[in-house]
Amino acid sequence: MKSNMSVGIIGVGTIAQIHINALKKAGQRIVALCDLDTTRCIEASDKFSLNAKIYSDCIEMLDCERLDVIHICTPHYLHANMICEGLKRDVNVLCEKPLAINEKQLVQIEKSVNISNAQLGVCFQNRFNASVLYVKDYLKDKEILSASANLIWDRGINYYAQGKWRGTWSQEGGGVMINQAIHGLDVLQWLCGMPEYVTAYTANVSLKNVIEVEDTAFGLFKMKNGGKFVVNATNAASFCFPVYYMFRTSGHTVELTADNIIIDGKFITKSDGLPIFGKEIWGVGHISLIKNFYKCLENGEKFSIGFDEGKNAVKLVLAMYRSNGQEIKI
Template sequence: MKSAIIGCGGISRTHINAILKTKSEIVALCDIDVIKAQKIKEEFNLNAEIYQDYQKILEKDIDVVHILTPHYLHAEMAYFFLKKNINVLSEKPMGITLNQLKKIEKIAKKSQAQYGVCLQNRYNPTSLWLYNYLKDKKVTYAHADICWHRDEKYYASDYWRGKKKLEGGGVLINQAIHTLDLLQWFFGRPKSVVADINNFSLKDKIEVEDSAMVLFKGEKSSYSIFATNSAKTDLSPIINLKLETGENIILSKDRLIVDNKIIEIEDDINIYGKRCYGNGHEHLISDFYYKIEKKNKFEIDAEEAIVSSKMVLYAYKSRGKIKIIEE
C-alpha cells in the first residue's frame, strides 16, 4: 500500500517506522514547514514528494493518510480524505468540538474507506489481558491516576499548545484521553459525568487545564480519574479496580497486579488476530493496514473512538454539575 504522512513532528517517526515494517511505501510527506518534512525524508531515505497543502497530495496515488497534525486540524483533514474514499488513521483526539465529532462519525459511515484513531494503549499486553479477564466479572468500582510533567517550555514549543481553540483542552484531551478510552473499554460507556477542572501551575501562561477530577457513571459501573500534568516528573498511569468477588487489580502500562500478585504475561499473545510485538503504536498501525488489506473492520473506528472524545468534551461542559452524555 502507498501512504502519506501529514504532520512531520516527533510522532511522525513512530508512524513511519511502523509503516515501513508493513512493507508499505511512503509516497508523500506534508507539513507547513518544508524544512521539517525534508529532514524526515532524509532521515528515513524516503522516495516521497513533499507538500505544504494537504489537499495536493491527491496528486499521488494514496491508499492511507496518517493525520499527525495539531488537534484542531484532525477533523477537517479526516473529513476531506474520507469523502474521497481514502483510508485515514488519525492521532487522537478525533476532534475538539461535538460538531466535529458528529461530522466525522457521519462521513465515516458513508465512506468506502476505513477510519481509525490511535488509541494504542488497548494494544498493550496488560490491557488485553485485563479486558479478557473482566468479560465475565462485575466491577464494583475503578479509579485511574495520571500524573505527567508539562511545563511552560513544553507549551511554548509549538503555536497551538495551550490554546483552547487549537488544542481543545489540556491534560484531559491530550494526556488522559488514552486512559479514559481504557476505562470505557473495560467498564462500559458512561451515561453521565461530573468534573472539577482547574489550572494550578500555569495561570496566565496557558488557556487550558493542567488538572482534573472526573466521575463517570454508566449502566454497568462507575469510575473516576484524577489527571494532572503539573507533576514534577512523569509517573506511570495507573488504573485501580475492585471486583464484586473482592479481588483488587492494579494495571499500569507494563505491569498487572491481582491481589498483590504480579501476573506474568507472555509478550507474544494475540491481539485482534495478529501477534503482539513492539509498542502500542506499532501494533495498532500494523493492525490497521492488515484490516484494510483483508477488508475487515478496524475496531477503533469513528463509532468507538468518539466515546473517549465525548467523555472529555462533556467533562469540560460539566463545570461541577452532572452532565448527561448524549449518544
C-alpha cells in the same frame, strides 16, 4: 486490497516519527509527506530514506497522489477537516487522537464515515499493550463495580512552547484531558463500558498566564450498573509517573501499572517470570496498532477502533468540560 500500500503523512512533527518508523517496519510505502513547514518533510524523508514527494498543502497532496492511506499527525483542531477530505476521496485514514475537539466536528466526521468506502482508524494505541489486553480479557466475564485512573505527568512551560497550538482552546481543544488523559479515559470506557453521567472539575493550577486550558482535572463517572469510575489527571507534577489503573469487581481487585498487573495482591507474570509487557517502551503500541490497521485493510476487515470507538473518549472529555462541577448526562 493490495499489501504494499501508498501512504501519505500529514503533519511531520513529533509523533509522525513514530508512525514512519512503524510503517517502515510494516513494509508500507510512504510516498508523500505534508507539513506547513516543509523542512520537516525534507528532514524526515532523508532520515528514513523515503524519497517521498513533499507538500505543504494536504488538499494538493490528496489530489496529486493516488494514496491508499493517509496518517493525520497534525494539531487537534485540524483533524476533523482532514479526515473528511481523505474519506470523501475514499482514501483510508488513520488519525491521531483526539478525533475532534467539539461535538460539531464529531457530527461532521460521522457524516463522512457513513458515505465513504474507506476506513477511519483512531490511534488509541494503549489498547494494543499486552498488559491492557490481559486485563480486558480477565475482566470480560466480570462485572466492574468501581475503577480509577491516576494520571500524573510533568508538562511544563518548555513542553507548551514546542508548538503554538498547544495550551489553546481553539487549536488543542483543551489541556491534560483532551491531550494526555484521553488515553486513560479510553481504556476505562473500553473496559467498563460508556458511563451515563459525569461530575467533573478542571483547573489550571500551575501554568496560569502560560496556557489557557486545564492542566489538572478530576472526573467522577456513573456507570450503567450504578458503579463509578474516577479519573485524576494532572500535567502539573514534577515527574511523569506510570499510569495507574484499578478495577474492583465483586470478588477481585486488579491493578494495572506500566509493565505490572497485580490481581488480588499477586503479581501476574508470563511463564518466563517476566512481567506482561505494558507501555514502558514508547512507540511499541503504535507499531502494533498500525500493523493491525493495515492487516484489516488488506483483509477487508473492520478495524477495531473506528469512529464509533474513537468518539467515546472525546465525548467523555467534552462532558467533563461541560460539567463545571455539576452532575450532567453524557
